Structures are given as C-alpha cells and as structure tokens.
Amino acid sequence: MSEDRVCPHQLSRVLDSNIRKIIHNPKKILKPYISKDMKVLDVGCGPGFFTKEMAKLVGNSGSVTAADLQEEMLLFLKDKIKNTNLEGNINFHKTEKDELGLSDDFDFILVFFMLHEVPNQRKFLKELYNHLNRDGKILISEPKFHVTKKDFQESLNIINDIGFKIIERPSIFFGRSVLIQKE
Ligand SMILES: C[S@@+](CC[C@H](N)C(=O)[O-])C[C@H]1O[C@@H](n2cnc3c(N)ncnc32)[C@H](O)[C@@H]1O
Structure with a gap:
C-alpha cells in the first residue's frame, strides 16, 4: 500500500461526526473488549x-x-479533550510511516479503518504482536469501500503467519473485521 493512501487530516470532522455514531457506536463496538484498569492503544x-x-x-x-x-x-x-476529565489518562504518540516506535505493552489494541494505509503490513503487525500482552486482543476493522475481500484475506494470511489466532469475526457496519490474539 502506498503513502498516498493515508487519510488526509482535513477529513477529521467527517471521521468524528455525530452521524457516524449511528453506524459506528464506539461504546457498542468496544465495550465487549475493554474494561476498567486496562492499558489500551488506539493506533x-x-x-x-x-x-x-x-x-x-x-x-x-x-x-x-x-x-x-x-x-x-x-x-x-x-484540543477535543482539553479541560475534560479524560485529559489525565490519554497519552499521545506520533508514529513514523514505517515504524510505530512504541515503548509500552497493551491489553487491547484498536486498528480501525487504518491497516490498508500502512505501507508494510507485515512489519506493522509484527510490531503490534511484540507490544501485545499475553492474553491481549487486537480488533482490526477495514473499510469495505477501500479493501476488497481478497485484500483482507491477504491481511488475514499475514496475521496467521505472524502467530496470531482469530477468535472472532465481529460484525461492524461497512467493515471487514477480525478479533485476534496470540496463538
Ligand atoms: C481513515 S483514518 C481512521 C481514523 C480512526 N481510526 C477512525 O476510525 O476514526 C486512518 C488514520 O490512520 C493514520 N495512519 C495511517 N498510516 C499510519 C501509520 N503507519 N501509523 C500510524 N497511523 C497511521 C492516518 O493518519 C489516519 O489518521
């Protein structure tokens, strides 16, 4: 996948719109996987x-x-969380195009509508593997309008090669989705 697939930041408001909450209700999508005290990553x-x-x-x-x-x-x-009580528990991390450069390990990682923008999926997913706790889970969802069934199958093959197992195929509107864990 090439660099020009990166979603332009000018689309922030579209991605963050209230209308989207109707089709991608964040609480409904995430609640089954995230609980109190967890250390999580939104990549x-x-x-x-x-x-x-x-x-x-x-x-x-x-x-x-x-x-x-x-x-x-x-x-x-x-800017969105400034002066709210969420300010204290969100850390910000700027990644590089071909390296996440993480220093922590996580209990849950969300990869939502972004994997197809990454130039080297194998390298990226290996990095996530190395920063996932033993029983941690990763939820990946890819947009059907950018990622064909065949493209997604290629990602699943990489996921399998790296040593993840598929534990669920959640149903997410407009998405091709998978929940994975270390084998
Ligand atoms: C389509 S947006 C989705 C944003 C968010 N996950 C959502 O669902 O609203 C894809 C995001 O992935 C980011 N991105 C693309 N390649 C990346 C990479 N290699 N490392 C980190 N972020 C990346 C883009 O900058 C963009 O903000």
Missing part, C-alpha cells in the same frame, strides 16, 4: 472518534495511548 487514532470512549471504559486507573502518523490528528484530539 491510527485519527481525530479520536474511538479514543474518548476507550478512555471512559478503562477509567482513571487505566490508560489509553492515541497514536497517529499525522500530528494534526493528534492536535485535533488534544
């Missing part, structure tokens, strides 16, 4: 459409890392 967080809900679900004693390639996305999210 390719964009404007933080899911990050805020993740912070609510982990509570004050948990933590969320919001990671994105584009500084503008992180600034949008920072």
